[in-house]
Amino acid sequence: MKIERYVKSPSIEAAFASLHEGTNNKIIAGGAWLKLTDPTIDTAIDLSLLNLDFITDNGKEIEIGAMTTLHTLGRNAILNKIYDGILSRAAMQIMGITVRNIATIGGCIMGKFGFSDILTPLVAMDALLIFHQHDKMTVVEFLNTKENIRDILVKVVIRKANTRGYFRKIALTHLDFAVLNTAVSRNGSEFRIVFGSRPGVSTRAYKAENFLKEQIKIDEDVMNKAVEIAAAECQFGSNQRGSAEYRQSLAKVYAKRGIKAVTTNEN
Numbered sequence: 001m002k003i004e005r006y007v008k009s010p011s012i013e014a015a016f017a018s019l020h021e022g023t024n025n026k027i028i029a030g031g032a033w034l035k036l037t038d039p040t041i042d043t044a045i046d047l048s049l050l051n052l053d054f055i056t057d058n059g060k061e062i063e064i065g066a067m068t069t070l071h072t073l074g075r076n077a078i079l080n081k082i083y084d085g086i087l088s089r090a091a092m093q094i095m096g097i098t099v100r101n102i103a104t105i106g107g108c109i110m111g112k113f114g115f116s117d118i119l120t121p122l123v124a125m126d127a128l129l130i131f132h133q134h135d136k137m138t139v140v141e142f143l144n145t146k147e148n149i150r151d152i153l154v155k156v157v158i159r160k161a162n163t164r165g166y167f168r169k170i171a172l173t174h175l176d177f178a179v180l181n182t183a184v185s186r187n188g189s190e191f192r193i194v195f196g197s198r199p200g201v202s203t204r205a206y207k208a209e210n211f212l213k214e215q216i217k218i219d220e221d222v223m224n225k226a227v228e229i230a231a232a233e234c235q236f237g238s239n240q241r242g243s244a245e246y247r248q249s250l251a252k253v254y255a256k257r258g259i260k261a262v263t264t265n266e267n
């Protein structure tokens with residue numbers, strides 16, 4: 001990566017203005033991924049002076065600043081509890097501490113990486129993205145929009161509720177990208193079933209979620225039917241880490257374990 005000009009923005013307004021001064025200007029967060037990809041950046045806009053490294057709990061919501069590192073997410077006591085700690089769990093399974101101390105939640109989201117372990121639990125938690133100028137949107141809306149959002153992600157908001165969660169990363173080795181990620185969450189009768197690293201970006205199994213919502217009792221038969229629906233409605237692809245068929249089989253197994261975990265105490 002070659003950077004022509006590097007600025008440490010003193011304010012979010014200045015960072016936003018720098019971003020819009022040129023089409024080849026880029027926000028730099030941890031820089032961990034950017035360093036491996038972009039050949040030349042005219043102006044790299046460093047956000048490290050903007051105090052965006054925070055996790056706060058206002059009683060109703062948890063707010064996570066965009067510059068919060070993966071290691072902080074993994075170690076935070078609040079995030080270790082909410083949704084049974086699925087965001088912390090996902091963060092702590094990414095690479096080693098050297099990468100986790102650099103990579104940020106903002107970089108994980110704004111990269112829209114198909115392999116992302118962080119996006120899968122964020123979709124399961126229906127997290128909200130707050131930008132400097134752009135309207136707020138859920139992570140799912142962000143992943144589905146075709147719009148190129150040239151803005152600064154300021155924070156991620158997770159609404160607190162009486163929720164359960166499950167997350168598993170299936171990878172060939174600890175340091176590898178996932179073959180498949182699965183997250184399941186439950187808030188009363190509302191379920192979310194999410195698959196990531198399919199190898200496409202995280203997606204919800206809406207039909208399976210609706211099927212579960214209609215059931216009076218979640219027994220073995222219901223779970224088996226739900227995971228068949230989920231695996232059929234979501235698309236899985238093949239790459240060097242696994243075939244589409246293998247991913248689909250994994251999806252059924254881990255979604256069932258997830259539904260069981262959030263309806264019982266088996267987590």
Ligand SMILES: Cc1cc2nc3c(=O)[nH]c(=O)nc-3n(C[C@H](O)[C@H](O)[C@H](O)COP(=O)(O)OP(=O)(O)OC[C@H]3O[C@@H](n4cnc5c(N)ncnc54)[C@H](O)[C@@H]3O)c2cc1C
Binds near residue numbers: 035095099
């Ligand atoms: C060797 C290696 C292995 C990895 N393995 C995994 C893995 O197994 N699983 C996994 O999930 N992830 C993995 N990652 C990715 C990592 O988790 C981060 O997603 C990645 O490093 C991006 O975070 P960053 O803070 O470094 O962002 P950067 O590289 O600085 O930025 C990434 C993108 O986001 C934009 N951006 C960053 N912050 C903002 C903001 N606040 N507002 C607007 N735009 C912004 C940048 O302009 C850029 O386009 C790996 C990374 C590396 C380097």
